Amino acid sequence: MRLRMGIRVGWRLLAGILLLALPSVAQVEVLGTTMGLSGDIGTSYNGSVNQGDSSHSLGLNGDASLTGSYYNPNFLNFAVRPYYNRAQSNSLFGAITNTSGVNSTLNLFGGSHFPGTISYGKVVNSSGEYGFGGAGIGLATNGNNQGFAVGWSALVPGLPTLSASYSINSGSSSIYGTEQESSQTDHDLTLTSTYMLAGFRLAGGFSHRTIDGTLSELVEGVQEPVESNSATNNYQVSATHSFPMSGAFSLSYSRTGYDYSFHDGNNSSNSGGSDTVNGSLNFRPVNKLSVGVSGNYTDSLLGSLPEPVVAGGGGGTVTDLGTFRSFMVGTDANYQPINSLSLRATVSHVQQDFLGQSYGATQFGGSANYNMQHNLLTGLSFSVGVVDTATKEGNDGLGFVGSLNYNRKFRGWDMDANFSYSQDVATLVVVYTSSSYSYVTNARRRVGNRSYFMAGYSGSHSGFTATPGSSSSAQRVSSSFTYNRYSLNGFYSKSTGTAAFTGNGLVQVPGNLPPEALPPGSVILFNSKAYGANASGSPIKRLNLSLGYAQATGDTIDPLATTFTKTELLNGVMQYRLRKIYLNGGYTHLRQSVGTPGTAPISVTTYYIGFSRWFNFF
Secondary structure, three states, X not given: OXXXXXXXXXXXXXXXXXXXXXXXXXXXXXXOEEEEXXXXXXXXXXXXXXXXXEEEEXXXXXXXXXXXXXXXXXXXXXXXXXXXXXXXXXOOOOOOOEEEEEEEEEEEOOOOOOOEEEEEEEEEEEEEEEEOOXXXXXXXXXXXXXXXXEXXXXXXXXXXXXXXXXXXXEEEXXXXXXXXXXXXXXXXXXXXXXXXXXXXEEEEEEEEEEEEEEEOHHHHOOOOOEEEEEEEEEEEEEEEEEEOOOEEXXXXXXXXXXXXXXXXXXXXXXXXXXXXXXXXXXXXXXXXEEEEEEEEEEOOHHHHOOHHHHHOOHHHOOOOXXXXXXXXXXXXXXXXXXXOEEEEEEEEEEEEEEOOEEEEEEEEEEEEEEEOOOHHHOOEEEEEEEEEEEEOOEEEEEEEEEXXXXXXXXXXXXXXXXXXXXXXXXXXXXXXXXXXXXXXXXXXXXXXXXXXXXXXXXXXXXXXXXOOOOOEEEXXXXXXXXXXXXXXXXXXXXXXXXXXXXXXXXXXXXXXXXXHHOOOOOEEEEEEEEEEEEEEEOOOOOEEEEXXXXXXXXXXXXXXXXXXXXXXXXXXXXXXEEOOEEEEEEEEEEEEXXXXXXXXXXXXXXXXXXXXXXXXXX
């Protein structure tokens, strides 16, 4: 047994050495097909320790790029890019898995009136990330994905254009430290058309999407897997035309129909549709004055839900809110009396029916933006404004919006900063008002010969003023130092708020979305923290080294379950180049736990060392 294994390893090593000695040849042409092939081929020693069980192997790895065309590149061209046992040394989770797969595309009749494209891709044993709120790093995952897409267009002069595409994507993944698996399959069909008629640019489209998914119980925060099935149909038409006084106007209509079912021990389903009409007119009556008028009508809340929440799966389905109608019309005028000062005035009226009640409000607003020109304040600009809201019950008081910007080089420092704040600005439903602010500041400086220092701090906060527990906040601080061929950087981040579970991770509930818009129990409270550092350098010519460490912790609070997570990651990469031969090495250590307090963590360590050579075969 050992002798046979030794012979097998020897043949693999010999094959790798022989491949490194292969000569390069020019591009080839066979039966009218011109092709080029290049890539990397190598061999490496790999080892891993998974929960105390160790394994070792010696094998081949590499990637290739086969490109070519038949008769003429505009008639047919293709690209096939396979890879085998490739260590993801440039990814967040390093060489924790050796990934294999292929990406391929075929383009037909490009440059003609009927171009088409076909693509296929597959990834096996890939590492990924399940986002956890605003943490610097998410939870490490392992999974497989594949997708197929085909598209075709008819672009005949003088006739309406037509483009069609269809795609199927499927994938499955599991979070390290859990035994459950999540999977999702998407089917997408899209049709679009455009046409010019009597100065009008007309456009229309149709899209159909189905999502079938299963979320593991630990991801969803309940005691058993969640199965969801959804389908949406969307129709759109629009028209635009120029308008006197350097203006333009547009009109659009869209309809979305949806149907979904949700099973997590209890069955629930819903279906419905939404219609939306938008119109706008913009013109410039005089040189320094621009005027805009807009209107919007919608009869369903679904059409206003953000795409990440609707399309993410899981808790992103909309609850049955009954009748929802909204009509909004407004106008705004912008005037710039001098170069450094601009003035804006707005008037808008909103009429909405929501949850069996009717709301109406008229808003009057004004703002001013001024850029400082004084020597001491060069680079400073600010904008301030007020918004007055009046309803049939009376005046609701004044709201405030403002922003402050600063950008200047001062005594060797390059500094920029921004702060913005808004209060009592009408959002999705007039009965709700929100408060939000955000800030960011960065400073950069050259501290010596080929040495640079940078530091940054940013944060945000948003939430409904009348809904306790609906706020979200995030802060992040980072810094880096670069000297010659060496660099050191680090970060710390913290995020708290409300989020919905989806197949791609925790998606923060946007600050303008009422809590009633999502099903009961689908929105949870989360808290996450992360910090990390990375060092890289090139101590000698052609040798590159990097080492990074990061740690993230988080928890969710749900009426049915509470989940705690912790991820520790250490990742190192080495590469040395000698002509066309590369000596590669890598080390990754992951320690991750997901579950209740005291859940035993999973520990995975992988490492590799080997060599590879780049070839231009033909």
